[in-house]
Amino acid sequence: MASLATFVSPSLVHIDDVDDPQVAEFRALKEKIEIRKGKFISEGPETIRLLLRNKQGIKPTKLLLKPASYERLKTDIAESPYAGEIEVFIMRAKLMAVLCGFKDCRGTLACGLVPQNDAGIDTLFKTALKEDMPQWRILALDGCNNTANFGSIIRSASCFGIHAIVISKDCCDPFYRQAIRVSMGHVFNIPIVRVDNLSSVLEMLYKLHKVTSFAAVIDQDATLLHTLKAPIANRYCIVLGNEDHGVSLDVRKTPSIVRLRIDMAPCVDSLSINNATSILLFGLKEREAEPSFNS
Numbered sequence: 001m002a003s004l005a006t007f008v009s010p011s012l013v014h015i016d017d018v019d020d021p022q023v024a025e026f027r028a029l030k031e032k033i034e035i036r037k038g039k040f041i042s043e044g045p046e047t048i049r050l051l052l053r054n055k056q057g058i059k060p061t062k063l064l065l066k067p068a069s070y071e072r073l074k075t076d077i078a079e080s081p082y083a084g085e086i087e088v089f090i091m092r093a094k095l096m097a098v099l100c101g102f103k104d105c106r107g108t109l110a111c112g113l114v115p116q117n118d119a120g121i122d123t124l125f126k127t128a129l130k131e132d133m134p135q136w137r138i139l140a141l142d143g144c145n146n147t148a149n150f151g152s153i154i155r156s157a158s159c160f161g162i163h164a165i166v167i168s169k170d171c172c173d174p175f176y177r178q179a180i181r182v183s184m185g186h187v188f189n190i191p192i193v194r195v196d197n198l199s200s201v202l203e204m205l206y207k208l209h210k211v212t213s214f215a216a217v218i219d220q221d222a223t224l225l226h227t228l229k230a231p232i233a234n235r236y237c238i239v240l241g242n243e244d245h246g247v248s249l250d251v252r253k254t255p256s257i258v259r260l261r262i263d264m265a266p267c268v269d270s271l272s273i274n275n276a277t278s279i280l281l282f283g284l285k286e287r288e289a290e291p292s293f294n295s
Contacts, residue, residue, distance in 0.1 A: 015091045018099040025111045026064050028101045040175040042110040050185030052080035059113045066093040066107030114175045117192045128164040128191040136235035140166045142251050143242035151182025152274040158186035160281040168198040199250045206256035214260040215239040215247045218270050222259035230287040238280050
C-alpha cells in the first residue's frame with residue numbers, strides 16, 4: 001500500500017498509513033523486530049519530556065504523536081537540544097493502536113538510539129563523578145534481571161540524587177521498553193555503565209577514589225542500617241543484588257565491602273528489591289557528611 005504521508009513542514013509529517021516505513025520502528029511493540037535493533041522506545045508525555053531534555057547525549061530520533069500530544073509537547077520539542085535531529089510524525093490515536101499492536105494507545109511515543117553503556121567505569125570519571133564534587137553517590141546493581149524492577153530502581157535513584165549507576169555484565173538492559181516506562185524517563189537522567197567485573201570495580205573505587213561500598217544483604221551479622229552513625233563517607237556506593245539470590249558471592253567477598261542490613265520483624269527475611277532500594281538510599285542520604293541533593 002502506498003504511503004499517504006503529507007508533509008506539513010520539513011520536520012512534521014502526517015501519517016495515515018500504518019504500513020508507512022517511516023514509522024516502522026513503532027510497529028508491533030510487543031514483538032522483537034530487526035529495525036529496532038540498537039534503538040529504544042519510550043512512551044508517555046512526561047517520559048518523553050525527560051528524553052527531550054536529557055543532558056546525557058541520549059538521542060531521540062523519531063516522535064510519533066497524536067495531534068493533541070503534539071500540541072502538548074511542541075514547545076519541549078522546539079527547545080530540545082536535539083530538535084534539529086528529530087523527525088516528528090503525527091497519527092490518529094486509533095491508527096497508532098493498530099500500528100503498535102495495543103488495544104488502547106495514549107498517543108505519545110518516541111524512538112531513540114540506545115547509548116553504549118558498556119564503555120566502562122572510566123567514562124563516569126569524565127562525566128558524572130568529578131573530583132571537585134563534595135559527594136559521590138553511586139548505585140551498583142549486581143545481576144538485576146527484571147526490567148520492571150530495574151525501572152523502579154532507576155526512578156528511586158534519581159529521586160535520591162544518585163550520580164551514576166554501575167551494572168554487572170549479567171544485568172538486563174536498562175533501555176528495554178518496560179524499564180524505561182517504569183522509570184518514568186529517569187533512565188535518561190543518570191549515566192549507566194556496564195562492567196565486566198563488579199567486584200574489581202568496587203575495590204578500585206575504594207583504593208583509588210575512597211568510595212565506601214555498602215552491599216545490601218540479609219545476613220544476621222551484617223551492620224544494621226539504623227546503627228550507622230552520621231557522617232558516613234563523602235563517597236559511597238550502595239550495591240543491590242539479584243531479586244532471587246541477592247548480592248553475588250564475588251561481590252560479598254570484596255575486601256572493602258560493608259555488608260548492610262535493614263532491620264525487620266523476626267518473621268520477615270527480606271523486602272522487595274524496589275522497597276529495599278528506596279529505604280537504603282534514603283538512609284544513606286540522611287547520614288551524609290554534608291547533605292545536599294545538588295552536589
